[in-house]
Amino acid sequence: SRSIDLAVIPGDGIGQEVVAEGLKVLSAVLPEDVKLETKEYDFGAKRYHATGETLTDADLDALKKHDVILLGAIGDPSVPSGVLERGFLLKLRFAFDHHVNLRPSKLLPGVATPLAGEPQIDFVVVREGTEGPYTGNGGTIRKGTEHEVATEVSVNTAYGVERVVRDAFARAQARPRKKLTLVHKNNVLTFAGHLWTNVFNTVAAEYPEVTTDYIHVDAATIYLVTDPARFDVIVTDNLFGDIITDLAAAVSGGIGVAASGNINPSRDFPSMFEPVHGSAPDIAGQGKADPTATVLSVALLLRHLGYDAEAARVEEAVTADLTERQGKPARSTSEIGDALAVRVAG
Amino acid sequence: SRSIDLAVIPGDGIGQEVVAEGLKVLSAVLPEDVKLETKEYDFGAKRYHATGETLTDADLDALKKHDVILLGAIGDPSVPSGVLERGFLLKLRFAFDHHVNLRPSKLLPGVATPLAGEPQIDFVVVREGTEGPYTGNGGTIRKGTEHEVATEVSVNTAYGVERVVRDAFARAQARPRKKLTLVHKNNVLTFAGHLWTNVFNTVAAEYPEVTTDYIHVDAATIYLVTDPARFDVIVTDNLFGDIITDLAAAVSGGIGVAASGNINPSRDFPSMFEPVHGSAPDIAGQGKADPTATVLSVALLLRHLGYDAEAARVEEAVTADLTERQGKPARSTSEIGDALAVRVAG
Numbered sequence: 001s002r003s004i005d006l007a008v009i010p011g012d013g014i015g016q017e018v019v020a021e022g023l024k025v026l027s028a029v030l031p032e033d034v035k036l037e038t039k040e041y042d043f044g045a046k047r048y049h050a051t052g053e054t055l056t057d058a059d060l061d062a063l064k065k066h067d068v069i070l071l072g073a074i075g076d077p078s079v080p081s082g083v084l085e086r087g088f089l090l091k092l093r094f095a096f097d098h099h100v101n102l103r104p105s106k107l108l109p110g111v112a113t114p115l116a117g118e119p120q121i122d123f124v125v126v127r128e129g130t131e132g133p134y135t136g137n138g139g140t141i142r143k144g145t146e147h148e149v150a151t152e153v154s155v156n157t158a159y160g161v162e163r164v165v166r167d168a169f170a171r172a173q174a175r176p177r178k179k180l181t182l183v184h185k186n187n188v189l190t191f192a193g194h195l196w197t198n199v200f201n202t203v204a205a206e207y208p209e210v211t212t213d214y215i216h217v218d219a220a221t222i223y224l225v226t227d228p229a230r231f232d233v234i235v236t237d238n239l240f241g242d243i244i245t246d247l248a249a250a251v252s253g254g255i256g257v258a259a260s261g262n263i264n265p266s267r268d269f270p271s272m273f274e275p276v277h278g279s280a281p282d283i284a285g286q287g288k289a290d291p292t293a294t295v296l297s298v299a300l301l302l303r304h305l306g307y308d309a310e311a312a313r314v315e316e317a318v319t320a321d322l323t324e325r326q327g328k329p330a331r332s333t334s335e336i337g338d339a340l341a342v343r344v345a346g
Numbered sequence: 347s348r349s350i351d352l353a354v355i356p357g358d359g360i361g362q363e364v365v366a367e368g369l370k371v372l373s374a375v376l377p378e379d380v381k382l383e384t385k386e387y388d389f390g391a392k393r394y395h396a397t398g399e400t401l402t403d404a405d406l407d408a409l410k411k412h413d414v415i416l417l418g419a420i421g422d423p424s425v426p427s428g429v430l431e432r433g434f435l436l437k438l439r440f441a442f443d444h445h446v447n448l449r450p451s452k453l454l455p456g457v458a459t460p461l462a463g464e465p466q467i468d469f470v471v472v473r474e475g476t477e478g479p480y481t482g483n484g485g486t487i488r489k490g491t492e493h494e495v496a497t498e499v500s501v502n503t504a505y506g507v508e509r510v511v512r513d514a515f516a517r518a519q520a521r522p523r524k525k526l527t528l529v530h531k532n533n534v535l536t537f538a539g540h541l542w543t544n545v546f547n548t549v550a551a552e553y554p555e556v557t558t559d560y561i562h563v564d565a566a567t568i569y570l571v572t573d574p575a576r577f578d579v580i581v582t583d584n585l586f587g588d589i590i591t592d593l594a595a596a597v598s599g600g601i602g603v604a605a606s607g608n609i610n611p612s613r614d615f616p617s618m619f620e621p622v623h624g625s626a627p628d629i630a631g632q633g634k635a636d637p638t639a640t641v642l643s644v645a646l647l648l649r650h651l652g653y654d655a656e657a658a659r660v661e662e663a664v665t666a667d668l669t670e671r672q673g674k675p676a677r678s679t680s681e682i683g684d685a686l687a688v689r690v691a692g
């Protein structure tokens with residue numbers, strides 16, 4: 001009999017609420033013969049304040065034993081900027097070698113976009129997750145003086161770039177349009193830019209069916225608002241990916257529906273799925289958060305584990321729910337979760 | 347009697363056409379007692395192919411003698427990516443210490459925006475121009491092998507950050523809304539982020555009337571499409587500024603109307619004014635390019651030289667022209683320039 005051993009990290013703020021709904025939908029969609037085991041972890045601001053810990057070696061050992069991780073959101077204004085981001089989220093992505101940060105953007109029916117007209121949006125960003133300016137390399141001298149110098153070092157390796165570029169080509173090849181766009185800034189960041197461009201062109205030779213193009217990250221932001229239909233799959237570095245996926249989420253219905261996966265395709269470590277949104281402390285505990293982004297992250301989780309039919313059912317349920325939601329009064333977090341659980345079970 | 351000694355760099359592609367119109371408007375708006383002297387320089391792809399030169403020390407010495415520089419656009423697909431960008435544009439910005447890269451975004455009447463509704467857009471980005479990931483620091487080892495490592499180093503100094511932050515506070519103080527937003531990614535790029543944030547907060551104490559806030563660059567892209575009215579003045583680093591000003595241009599009517607100044611406020615070196623758009627080789631030589639961005643750059647140039655009334659006249663002419671243009675057949679580059687020259691003279 002099959003089983004899923006899931007680590008659950010609700011985290012801070014609305015993370016708690018949306019993860020509960022994600023689990024509700026996950027339980028409802030799984031076939032009866034699949035045993036779902038969950039273990040909850042208390043990472044986040046509360047634990048940090050109580051113990052000073054963000055993510056210990058023992059925590060990593062414990063998490064490592066699970067098949068997969070579902071994360072709500074980590075972050076709270078009471079914790080200095082960077083402490084939980086670097087100490088928990090990035091530490092985990094790096095420790096578990098989550099080099100494929102997968103962020104699909106699809107404008108679903110009935111979802112409001114800030115763009116005029118009726119844009120067609122259906123693309124996926126493959127963001128590198130373990131290199132670039134996110135490595136923490138760099139430093140500060142003469143801190144706090146008028147002679148302070150602070151550096152940030154973007155580290156890019158052929159090994160790291162090639163594996164994510166390969167993943168992106170495989171994804172492009174599997175999609176109907178078979179188009180892959182490299183986003184970088186190779187006219188200014190020439191060292192990293194040449195590496196990315198060379199690797200991209202080399203791997204492209206193995207995928208003759210995939211149409212490729214290149215655009216600078218600044219121009220990419222223009223196309224994301226004027227012609228998002230031009231994108232099918234995008235591959236890009238860690239920082240550019242961070243920036244353009246927030247914009248992509250905004251134009252395709254907002255962070256209420258944006259899902260993501262921090263994936264280790266080799267499965268040496270568990271992958272982690274999380275909504276793109278943060279902990280939103282301003283609306284936490286009020287049942288106002290939209291759990292849709294978490295539920296769509298559960299769909300990515302299911303697909304990662306090979307439950308393709310179940311993943312599709314979750315996505316269809318979300319589409320149906322969003323369509324029906326139009327023009328109706330707002331529902332609470334758990335009402336939306338309940339409705340989705342009923343649909344996927346049905 | 348007054349005079350302006352202007353270096354003119356038409357550059358590549360549509361740069362030639364739009365600069366001609368910029369000069370037309372500049373000549374028309376200047377009072378009779380102001381003597382306008384211009385000298386044209388042949389930088390760009392043609393000269394690079396003919397001589398291998400992008401910008402020599404002798405060129406810099408010659409340019410240095412002018413009061414100010416008007417640039418069209420530099421760049422051509424026949425030149426490898428990075429050669430003219432690093433060899434001409436960035437070399438000049440760094441050599442002349444253009445640390446204030448000024449990019450206003452205003453949605454003018456009759457200008458189409460990709461955003462739905464009727465967004466209010468009137469802000470200015472003060473982008474740092476001489477530091478960050480643009481310094482060219484970094485390198486490559488084992489180039490072209492599977493063990494290649496490429497680094498890019500973002501360099502940030504208290505000196506460099508403070509002067510641009512001060513410039514931004516002064517600009518915010520002079521505007522009716524008096525609001526300044528720092529855009530960075532201080533939760534991930536903690537070394538540079540702390541420097542920027544500390545300097546920002548320190549200078550803020552000297553400007554009690556200016557309201558300040560901070561947002562991460564990824565979130566900034568969301569606000570730029572969902573709530574651009576929240577911005578008045580933005581100060582940010584070189585790379586983040588590059589990215590968000592393209593997006594800002596896109597939402598406020600496109601790069602056809604986006605102007606910029608590469609400013610050295612201490613006037614040790616001439617400042618340079620240029621449209622944000624590139625050389626657009628696909629439409630070059632056809633009279634299709636909109637010279638408005640260049641004409642608005644001329645307005646920034648005039649204001650920089652203290653010709654405030656003339657700058658305002660140019661901006662008013664553009665606003666009037668855009669209003670009248672609505673629903674009419676497209677005009678050629680020189681027709682638009684002629685119309686603007688008539689307006690400013692009138």
Ligand SMILES: CC(C)[C@H](C(=O)O)[C@@H](O)C(=O)O
Nearest residue numbers: 085086089090242533534564
């Ligand atoms: C919270 C932060 C560290 C993170 C990132 O920059 O990757 C977030 O913005 C994201 O996109 O997941």
Ligand SMILES: CC(C)[C@H](C(=O)O)[C@@H](O)C(=O)O
Nearest residue numbers: 187188218431432435436588
């Ligand atoms: C052409 C390129 C070097 C330049 C930059 O990145 O600064 C351009 O994008 C700009 O914004 O002026």
